[in-house]
Amino acid sequence: MACAGPLISVYSEKGESSGKNVTLPAVFRAPIRPDIVNFVHTSLCKNNRQPYAVSELAGHQTSAESWGAGRAVARIPRVRGGGTHRSGQGAFGNVCRGGRTFAPTKTWRHWHRRVNTMQKRYAVCSALLPQPYRHWSAGKGKMRNRRCIQRRGPCIVYNEDNGIIKAFRNIPGTTLLNVSKLNILKLAPGGHVGRFCIWTESAFRKLDELCGTWRKAASLKSTYNLPMHKMLNTDRSRILKSPEIQSALRAPRKKVHRRVLRKNPLKNPRIMLTLNPYAKTMRPNTILLQAKNHKIRMDKAAAALEAKSDQKGVQGKKPVVGNKEKKAVGDKKLKKPVVGKKAKPTEKKPISEEKKAAA
Numbered sequence: 001m002a003c004a005g006p007l008i009s010v011y012s013e014k015g016e017s018s019g020k021n022v023t024l025p026a027v028f029r030a031p032i033r034p035d036i037v038n039f040v041h042t043s044l045c046k047n048n049r050q051p052y053a054v055s056e057l058a059g060h061q062t063s064a065e066s067w068g069a070g071r072a073v074a075r076i077p078r079v080r081g082g083g084t085h086r087s088g089q090g091a092f093g094n095v096c097r098g099g100r101t102f103a104p105t106k107t108w109r110h111w112h113r114r115v116n117t118m119q120k121r122y123a124v125c126s127a128l129l130p131q132p133y134r135h136w137s138a139g140k141g142k143m144r145n146r147r148c149i150q151r152r153g154p155c156i157v158y159n160e161d162n163g164i165i166k167a168f169r170n171i172p173g174t175t176l177l178n179v180s181k182l183n184i185l186k187l188a189p190g191g192h193v194g195r196f197c198i199w200t201e202s203a204f205r206k207l208d209e210l211c212g213t214w215r216k217a218a219s220l221k222s223t224y225n226l227p228m229h230k231m232l233n234t235d236r237s238r239i240l241k242s243p244e245i246q247s248a249l250r251a252p253r254k255k256v257h258r259r260v261l262r263k264n265p266l267k268n269p270r271i272m273l274t275l276n277p278y279a280k281t282m283r284p285n286t287i288l289l290q291a292k293n294h295k296i297r298m299d300k301a302a303a304a305l306e307a308k309s310d311q312k313g314v315q316g317k318k319p320v321v322g323n324k325e326k327k328a329v330g331d332k333k334l335k336k337p338v339v340g341k342k343a344k345p346t347e348k349k350p351i352s353e354e355k356k357a358a359a
Helices: 034-048 117-128 164-168 201-205 207-211 236-240 243-248 269-275 279-311 351-358
Strands: 007-011 017-023 155-158 175-178 197-199
Touching: 017 201, 034 117, 117 207, 155 164, 155 201, 164 175, 197 201, 201 207, 269 279
Parallel strands: 155 175, 155 197
Antiparallel strands: 007 017
16 A cells, blocks of 8 residues: 555554554644644633623712812712711722722623634644643642542544444543544643544544645645645754755865954063064163153252252251241330321320329
């Protein structure tokens, strides 16, 4: 029997090989996209939600009006009337007891999601492929509704119901699907690919007519074929080492050009000696010349200072600036005569007044 793909053995209900072989459908060689499966599963799960909202009258079932400004109270609406503690209390606001909530929920929320048909078909093709064993995550025993959650068992895919539904419907966790009505919510529960599926022979043979084979489009669906792989051969090392690729590449460059760190010769004497060997002699000469010139300048400054002190009469000492000589004890400061004014003659007191003053 000529076939394009590997052969799959068919087993009987007793677990024994029946001797029949079926060609592997092309859908099992399609690309696996867990991201598309997760997105489609999440979007389709939202279509089962039931709208919910609070009452439109909640928080507004009272007659309340603001007291206005000038009453030394907040301007929130207050309940009318008297004779009870409720009168005068704030109402309607989300900050008030018994008031409505902010932005109350509405039934016209965007509950459902539309998913493209090609995306749903791509997700079903990826969910059909077998996946390696995935480690179980930690249990959540305290979760709400945990005791009512049932673990998923095998998914049985059939083509014709010849009593198969009644035979398996009593087994907990088992799901039965018609091959013409494959559901991504059942094939990938929780949005995770790799559910254990048991196929009947007729359902397995019908997959090529449903999904196509790349060379031939699907006959049971209009204008649909399997998604293409980004890479037909994923063995990149084999591709790069193939003679077709190696013949088109240039030879590898074995000469290595290393970058050298350029240093400043004015700060690094070793680099300066490589550029100018005479710098070894020139540098100490320059230092000696600078010291000699510095000594000459200091001698000239000292000679100029000594000559200046000789001119002021104090030889060998610096002139005193800003210090005044101390006055001798007992010296009196003479008053300057007033120019332009005559001194008044002193009047003599009578003798009798002088005696009185003496007594």
